[in-house]
Amino acid sequence: MSRRYKNLFIMLKKCILKHKKITICIFVIMLIFFNSAKKWIDRRNAMLEMYEPIIVEFPLRGEWLSPNTPGTKVPSHGTNQLGTRYAYDFIQVDWNRIGTPAYRVGVMQYLFSGVKLSDYYCWGQEVYSPCDGIVVGAEDGYAENEKTNLLADMSNAYKNAHYFDPEKDDIQSVAGNYVIIKYSENVYAALCHLQTGSIQVSVGQMIKKGEVIGRVGHSGNSFAPHLHFQLMDSSDISVANGVPCAFEQYEIFRDNEWQIIENGIPTDKDRIRFW
Template structure:
């Protein structure tokens, strides 16, 4: 199919990030077109100096045996910012986060949601957790998903400006580990929306020992990216 030109938005996070799931590497990025995820991104923070670039402070063995407390993930609780000027059309909070990640139960949970979620009768929060949807333009909606419980800073009908603080990175809903899931869609209904391609108007990529500016870019799953607006 012909891919439309990406819509340009501001990067919704600050500091250094990695996108392990990105349309810059494959489309559909999440392996499905369901829930508007065709061009969706996941963003995490990692330790670039440790082998394997883990997203948590404990050892891999500790992760396998005991799981990891949310506070031991680098990105948990990091601020999330509005990627566009817009109007809040949905804002859901209050969904409990599991206190620790656990590889086996998280895989089981993801499998159940992938195969048995019914968008006609099941609550979208089972998939999205705490989330918000912003109307950025005609038939363009931004979804920011899996937010930290109690962190949603906006209400339905509120006008936001690009760069406004709107929430924090969490581990709610269908989430393997704390991360920000971000996507653009053609409607405000996650259950039925089609994904829209998007690129980020400005960020930096670390290559050959230095940071290089990127304009209107789509990061790959290997890119060490940074956004620090002046």
């Protein structure tokens, strides 16, 4: 320890000893405050999970996998920020290849030279409105990276997860190109990371369940082309809380056959199909 920091430590120790009672009181008050804050957050999250999930239509067509889903863990993305507590990510994979990759090329190319977006199974797939409602947010024009690369994408994801500041940073740096639909009072659907130039709706437009709104892309804080979907209690992603969500009907492949699931929440192992 340097002389400077040693002297500072000695002064701090003397101050604590001199004002022992005051220091203990401050410490106890801080402990009570943080404990109360944690209990309040836990109660709020528990109350949210007491509610029945909002039922919407599956926003994609074909076969899909959800590597991040509230059917496996909550919060599904490891945080409650940006309304992501009950969010889903959807990708398409090759179920017949070892490791069920999401791209057509070999894993070595992904690790070292990168994969073109067009080599991903889901890139460019149509995205559909999960509900009737009104479009309250639609942002396009955010550029996608031409390729995915393990190190670059991990670095980008880490930076946005740990250093994003909603008061300073553009929400598109995280959400990319997105559409937000008001489903009902305090329930909004967000569909993010859409393909640049693919959004087919505009703010103020009334929309019906099943209408095409855009295409799956790789914009914003995206590890690979995928659809990020969530329900939330505000049209402003930066301050929203997540809202539980389930899908009114889809199929999963189980025991060598397709089985219909109603009002379900898929897990990260489910092979999902919806037409």
